[in-house]
Amino acid sequence: MSTPSLAALPIRRLTLRDLTACADLSEDRGWPREEHKWGFLLAAGKGFGIDDPQGGLVTACVVTQYGSWERPDLGAIGMVLVAERHARRGVGRRLMRHVVSTMGTTPLTLHATPNGRPLYEELGFKVTGRAEMLMGRFTPDSRTGVLTRDATAEDLPSILRLDEEVFGADRTPLITRLPAFADQLRVAEEDGRIIGYTAAWPNMDTHVVGPLVARDTETAKALISSLAARTHRPLRTDIDVRHEELLTWAKARGLASVAFNAVMTYGITELPGDWTRRFAPLTVAAG
Numbered sequence: 001m002s003t004p005s006l007a008a009l010p011i012r013r014l015t016l017r018d019l020t021a022c023a024d025l026s027e028d029r030g031w032p033r034e035e036h037k038w039g040f041l042l043a044a045g046k047g048f049g050i051d052d053p054q055g056g057l058v059t060a061c062v063v064t065q066y067g068s069w070e071r072p073d074l075g076a077i078g079m080v081l082v083a084e085r086h087a088r089r090g091v092g093r094r095l096m097r098h099v100v101s102t103m104g105t106t107p108l109t110l111h112a113t114p115n116g117r118p119l120y121e122e123l124g125f126k127v128t129g130r131a132e133m134l135m136g137r138f139t140p141d142s143r144t145g146v147l148t149r150d151a152t153a154e155d156l157p158s159i160l161r162l163d164e165e166v167f168g169a170d171r172t173p174l175i176t177r178l179p180a181f182a183d184q185l186r187v188a189e190e191d192g193r194i195i196g197y198t199a200a201w202p203n204m205d206t207h208v209v210g211p212l213v214a215r216d217t218e219t220a221k222a223l224i225s226s227l228a229a230r231t232h233r234p235l236r237t238d239i240d241v242r243h244e245e246l247l248t249w250a251k252a253r254g255l256a257s258v259a260f261n262a263v264m265t266y267g268i269t270e271l272p273g274d275w276t277r278r279f280a281p282l283t284v285a286a287g
Helices: 016-028 035-044 091-102 117-122 153-167 217-228 244-252
Strands: 011-014 046-051 057-067 072-082 108-112 126-136 147-150 184-190 193-203 206-214 235-240 256-266 278-280
Touching: 011 091, 016 035, 016 046, 016 057, 016 072, 035 057, 035 072, 035 193, 046 091, 057 091, 072 091, 091 117, 108 117, 117 126, 117 256, 126 244, 147 217, 153 184, 153 193, 153 206, 184 217, 193 217, 206 217, 217 235, 217 244, 235 244, 235 256
Parallel strands: 072 108, 206 235
Antiparallel strands: 011 046, 046 057, 057 072, 108 256, 126 235, 126 256, 147 184, 184 193, 193 206, 206 278, 235 278
16 A cells, blocks of 8 residues: 555644654654643644654644634744654645644744744744743842742732733633643742742753743842752743843853744734743743
């Protein structure tokens, strides 16, 4: 029996049952398996993929929607992967075209590596910003006067309101999963009012800092330091390059630059919300 061509293989929705296959696909391309992150994204978002007749997945990606489920305000595309044996045969382009078509008039965003950027530009995505990935052993800074503490269940409504202000869309399905997904969830407070929040979630041997939402740079510094003081793992985060002061400070305290990703959008000229308080995403795969 002949093997069907890639163009004939159907694109289908992925579920949590596909978690192992998604992690295998990551490993196939030399990425960490990141099963914890894949599970989070498949539960909070919509996965799309193509099955390989020989087993596993030909390609996969995840879309995380923000706003109402019926009429989302924004869709974030991430984890776009094609198996090495099927690379450079147009299957990634086909999957992305399907996703863009499925999302209709919903504006889209993604973080693109230098390798992926040409494909996204071909599909109509435009570069609207940049993020710098930092990683390393962080030395906490205790010289801040900003009060931080562990978040409680009672803080969740305030966190959701702040997050919607800063990201410009309701992200309830994502944020309400943070207490179970992250090892730490902390808030910054002033006069009983939450002025920032962040999380540290496990990814292989690191803790990823994100989201990082803060009233100002000093608050962002305090939140990062409070996370670092409570973990023995290296930290990793992706900071908007417009936050130059925070980047300089983080590098001085032990984090090193690893890579730059282009922030791209489709259907909008810039991301909604308030970038001055949006320092880092939960993960570049979900915005």
